[in-house]
Amino acid sequence: MLNPPSSAMALSGGKRRARTTSSSGTAAEGPVVRYGSRTIYTAGRPPWYDSHGQLKEPFVIGLSGGSASGKTTVARRIIEALDVQWVSLLSLDSFYKVLSPEQHKAASNNEYNFDHPDAFDFDLVAETLQRLKEGKNVEVPIYNFSTHSREKLKKTIYGANVVIFEGILAFCNTEAREAMDMKVFVDTDSDIRLARRLRRDISDRGRDIDGVIKQYEKFVKPAYDHYIEPTMTFADIIVPRGGENNIGVNLIVNLVHQQLKKRGFKLRSKLKQAAHIGQPMPNTLHVLEPTQQIKGLHTFIRNRETNRDEFIFYSNRLMRLLIEFALSLMPHKSVSVNTPQGFCYEGKRLDTTRLCGVSILRAGECLEPALSEVCKHIRLGKILIQTNLDTGEPELHYLRLPKDIKENHIMLMDATVATGAAAMMAIRVLLDHDVPEENILLVSLLMAESGVHSVAYAFPKVRLVTTAVDPDVNDQFHILPGIGNFGNRYFGTESKHSYNPQSA
Numbered sequence: 057m058l059n060p061p062s063s064a065m066a067l068s069g070g071k072r073r074a075r076t077t078s079s080s081g082t083a084a085e086g087p088v089v090r091y092g093s094r095t096i097y098t099a100g101r102p103p104w105y106d107s108h109g110q111l112k113e114p115f116v117i118g119l120s121g122g123s124a125s126g127k128t129t130v131a132r133r134i135i136e137a138l139d140v141q142w143v144s145l146l147s148l149d150s151f152y153k154v155l156s157p158e159q160h161k162a163a164s165n166n167e168y169n170f171d172h173p174d175a176f177d178f179d180l181v182a183e184t185l186q187r188l189k190e191g192k193n194v195e196v197p198i199y200n201f202s203t204h205s206r207e208k209l210k211k212t213i214y215g216a217n218v219v220i221f222e223g224i225l226a227f228c229n230t231e232a233r234e235a236m237d238m239k240v241f242v243d244t245d246s247d248i249r250l251a252r253r254l255r256r257d258i259s260d261r262g263r264d265i266d267g268v269i270k271q272y273e274k275f276v277k278p279a280y281d282h283y284i285e286p287t288m289t290f291a292d293i294i295v296p297r298g299g300e301n302n303i304g305v306n307l308i309v310n311l312v313h314q315q316l317k318k319r320g321f322k323l324r325s326k327l328k329q330a331a332h333i334g335q336p337m338p339n340t341l342h343v344l345e346p347t348q349q350i351k352g353l354h355t356f357i358r359n360r361e362t363n364r365d366e367f368i369f370y371s372n373r374l375m376r377l378l379i380e381f382a383l384s385l386m387p388h389k390s391v392s393v394n395t396p397q398g399f400c401y402e403g404k405r406l407d408t409t410r411l412c413g414v415s416i417l418r419a420g421e422c423l424e425p426a427l428s429e430v431c432k433h434i435r436l437g438k439i440l441i442q443t444n445l446d447t448g449e450p451e452l453h454y455l456r457l458p459k460d461i462k463e464n465h466i467m468l469m470d471a472t473v474a475t476g477a478a479a480m481m482a483i484r485v486l487l488d489h490d491v492p493e494e495n496i497l498l499v500s501l502l503m504a505e506s507g508v509h510s511v512a513y514a515f516p517k518v519r520l521v522t523t524a525v526d527p528d529v530n531d532q533f534h535i536l537p538g539i540g541n542f543g544n545r546y547f548g549t550e551s552k553h554s555y556n557p558q559s560a
């Protein structure tokens with residue numbers, strides 16, 4: 057499972073590993089999932105949009121077949137062999153309708169038809185697939201086969217590069233079918249399916265032998281003949297025998313790889329390209345006036361000889377000025393107050409109830425105290441984005457956003473904006489949580505020209521607020537002349553590694 061409620065995502069480190077999320081509760085129970093000798097990490101989502109800020113739709117694989125044909129096994133084999141970052145597994149089981157007490161009684165006597173299309177909420181299936189295609193997160197019910205009911209807790213699945221949707225009637229619904237880029241039917245002999253189902257239902261689903269056979273004869277077999285097998289005609293690929301069919305699985309994996317390659321994912325180097333040179337700065341950019349005082353503070357924090365105490369002191373001062381400046385750009389309403397002398401003063405008031413701060417970890421967190429000092433009780437969220445040292449691309453590792461964020465104005469804080477890749481990812485996260493673009497203010501001590509252009513190009517309504525804009529970014533994506541690694545200087549840490557384009 058990836059996201060506990062309230063949009064908090066599991067955190068894990070690691071390089072060049074596939075990540076999965078699952079709705080069925082079987083494929084990915086925690087941040088780490090083991091398939092034989094392989095370890096799958098469920099965090100570290102790479103960009104799911106392009107340099108225009110537009111979403112790249114995930115590649116959706118539909119997997120259908122009879123009960124116990126091996127759909128889940130094939131799905132896991134595909135995930136394992138794909139070795140693609142961020143794959144979501146969605147199961148039709150999650151969409152079983154909630155039973156009435158009478159239906160529940162029938163189910164306990166193996167007299168409820170769980171294999172009929174009416175047993176599923178296909179409207180919710182279509183809505184869920186649509187949201188995933190839009191890169192949005194979804195809350196999916198967790199189904200319990202022993203109690204025939206949904207668990208109290210839901211699972212959150214985030215949009216992904218590849219989404220696998222599996223289920224007996226996955227191809228029955230037109231809207232669901234239309235959301236699929238590839239349809240795979242797992243075709244396993246009916247005797248084998250019955251034998252597997254007997255074993256599984258007795259050991260995993262709390263059933264007895266007579267009950268399984270009764271349900272199979274009355275509902276499962278007729279439904280296969282009537283509803284499931286006919287949908288085989290929709291399949292692009294038919295995989296006989298299921299998960300043991302290596303050639304079938306490899307064929308699917310190769311086709312998906314070809315499709316993903318077409319979509320491309322080298323975002324950061326694309327952003328650094330010099331297309332912006334000579335372009336005027338966007339009018340969404342607000343730079344603090346370079347007074348002597350501001351330049352004086354920059355002189356301290358840019359100087360490599362400045363020790364840590366002084367670096368913290370002077371950058372804190374600059375951050376406070378930056379936050380005050382950013383607040384002046386937030387909406388204020390008109391208010392009138394009476395002075396002690398009894399005069400009316402027509403003033404302005406900032407509505408702090410509809411304002412949140414979101415910091416991009418780790419360095420963006422340094423701006424939080426300045427914001428909390430000037431906006432008492434402000435609600436704060438955090439987004440952890442780290443650079444994958446193999447690819448140089450940003451990856452989303454952790455997310456905790458204030459509740460009802462969509463109704464708020466957001467001060468999105470990071471210490472620096474170089475290529476703009478991390479800022480774009482954070483903005484994309486906010487947009488995916490339905491925050492209006494014009495409500496986002498990206499606040500950063502220092503920005504590079506290319507970062508400003510990239511963010512402004514992709515998100516023209518986001519306002520950018522900074523204390524200075526530097527002209528360049530080097531091959532390691534550091535700002536030039538810059539202030540060095542802000543986080544390391546502020547926290548007194550050393551970065552052992554950084555992205556090296558030569559070894560990528």
Ligand SMILES: Nc1ncnc2c1ncn2[C@@H]1O[C@H](COP(=O)(O)OP(=O)(O)O)[C@@H](O)[C@H]1O
Pocket residue numbers: 121122123124125126127128129130252253256297298299300
């Ligand atoms: N090739 C296989 N050989 C033996 N058992 C298998 C094989 N494939 C799947 N199974 C077992 O059969 C049961 C159903 O498989 P599963 O992949 O969950 O099917 P489905 O998702 O279609 O219901 C599971 O208990 C699984 O371990």
Ligand SMILES: Nc1ccn([C@@H]2O[C@H](COP(=O)(O)O)[C@@H](O)[C@H]2O)c(=O)n1
Pocket residue numbers: 122123124125127149152163170171200201202203204205223224276
């Ligand atoms: N409460 C339930 C719900 C469903 N079933 C059976 O599960 C089968 C679908 O799951 P697979 O993993 O086999 O695809 C389906 O054939 C239902 O009969 C159930 O027994 N109890």
